Amino acid sequence: MDIEEKKSLTSSWFKELRDKFCKEFEIIDGTSFERTKWDHKYEGGGEISLMKGDIFEKVGVNISTVSGEFDNDFKSEVKGTEETPNYWASGISLVAHMHSPKIPAFHFNTRFIVTGDSWFGGGGDLTPTIKPHKEIEFFHNCMKEACDSAHPEYYERYKKACDEYFYLPHRSEARGEGGIFIDHLKTDDWKKDFDFIKEVGLSTFQAITTIVRNLKNESWSNQEKELQLVKRGRYVEFNLLWDRGTAFGIKTGGNTDAILMSMPPSAKWS
Numbered sequence: 001m002d003i004e005e006k007k008s009l010t011s012s013w014f015k016e017l018r019d020k021f022c023k024e025f026e027i028i029d030g031t032s033f034e035r036t037k038w039d040h041k042y043e044g045g046g047e048i049s050l051m052k053g054d055i056f057e058k059v060g061v062n063i064s065t066v067s068g069e070f071d072n073d074f075k076s077e078v079k080g081t082e083e084t085p086n087y088w089a090s091g092i093s094l095v096a097h098m099h100s101p102k103i104p105a106f107h108f109n110t111r112f113i114v115t116g117d118s119w120f121g122g123g124g125d126l127t128p129t130i131k132p133h134k135e136i137e138f139f140h141n142c143m144k145e146a147c148d149s150a151h152p153e154y155y156e157r158y159k160k161a162c163d164e165y166f167y168l169p170h171r172s173e174a175r176g177e178g179g180i181f182i183d184h185l186k187t188d189d190w191k192k193d194f195d196f197i198k199e200v201g202l203s204t205f206q207a208i209t210t211i212v213r214n215l216k217n218e219s220w221s222n223q224e225k226e227l228q229l230v231k232r233g234r235y236v237e238f239n240l241l242w243d244r245g246t247a248f249g250i251k252t253g254g255n256t257d258a259i260l261m262s263m264p265p266s267a268k269w270s
Contacts, residue, residue, distance in 0.1 A: 003114060006190065007088060010112040011065045013194075014092040017201045018063045021094060022049050024209050025061075028216070029053035033061070041253035042068025048258050052265070055216050057099040060261035065090040066254070074251045079184065080117030087252070088114040091122070092201070093245075095262040096208065101228035102218040103211065104128035104135070104176070105235065107262070108204045109245065110197050120185040120197045124204040125162055126211075127176030127235060129228040135211045136177050143180045146203035150196035158182050168238055175238045232267035239263065 022033050031053030039045040046064025053059075067088040070081060078087070091111030098105065110122030126139050140159070147154035162181035167174055180200070185193055239246055239262050249259035 001190065003118065006112070006118070006194075007065075007090065007114065010194065010197075011090040013198060013201075014063050014065075014090055014110070017198075017205070018047075018049065018061050018092050021061045021205060021208075022051075024205070025051060025056060025059060025096075028209065028212055029055045031056075036257075038255040038258060040064075040066040040068065040255075042066065046255060046258055048255070048261060050261070055099060055103075055212065057097050058265040059096040060094065062093045062258050062261055063091070064254070064258065066252070068252060071251065078115060079119070080115030083116050086115065089252075093258075093261070094204075096212075097232070097264045098212070100215065100218060100220050101129040101224040102132065102220050103215045104132070104139075105232070105264070106208050107179075108201075108208070110182075110201055112194075112197075118186065119183075120193055121183045122197065122200065123158060123162060123179060123181040124200065124207070125166055125176055125179030125181070127231065129231045130224060131177065132211075132215060135214060139177075139179065139207045139211065142203040142207035143200075146196070146199040147180065149199045150192065154196075155180070166238065168234060168242065170241070171234065171237070173234070175234060226268070229266060229268040230270050232264040233269045235262075235264060236267055 026032055031051055033049040033051040036048045037045060044066035046062060049061045051059050069085040070078060070087060089111060091109060093109040096106040104126040106126050108124040112120055124143060128136065144155040147158060158180035159178060162178050163174065165181045166176060187193055246259055
């Protein structure tokens, strides 16, 4: 399988998965997504799917397929750029902020990147304000099932990577309750790697939709909402100060609205 076929397969899958998430979220909420296309400064572009509803206060499910050249001050930070600054990248990114503080915020993304090298990355995690232990356990079980489908060591490896990555050093605290974080996934079996990335997407779909359905009718107080707003402030701090995906998007000329789709609709700092 040549690299062009790999690009076609991955970008098609991310679009298919985007449609699957959006369709189910619309059923749950009874509201429709609005879609906005954008063009990359070099080649390609993406599409923002954004919904603000009765259950999802703000949820974005974005896809993009872009190519271009890294600036000299950034290419040294990316694998495979020793010989050429060229890159191609395709992926899906989802962030859901819920009206109810009883329902966690969710983050998920997967991507395929091609430079002088190529690899998969991504994962999923959840950030609850009020910790629903049964649902947190269910989320992690879904992530473990996806990992176990590919390799018995993946779950512990990528769970540890998630805990280390989604951490706020300036606060000495974790952003949320973890999940999995995959970076630079490349074995000698591309199809197996791709199947694993697809399984992560499907398992995350199962986890998010099940948890939202389980908790969407739970009552909550104004005090609990205030706690959620402060927790969202931590979310903002991580995404702007530490998130590598944010930096990658900004430094490669991505769409600012798509990059900052992850920001909550409202937040507080106490």
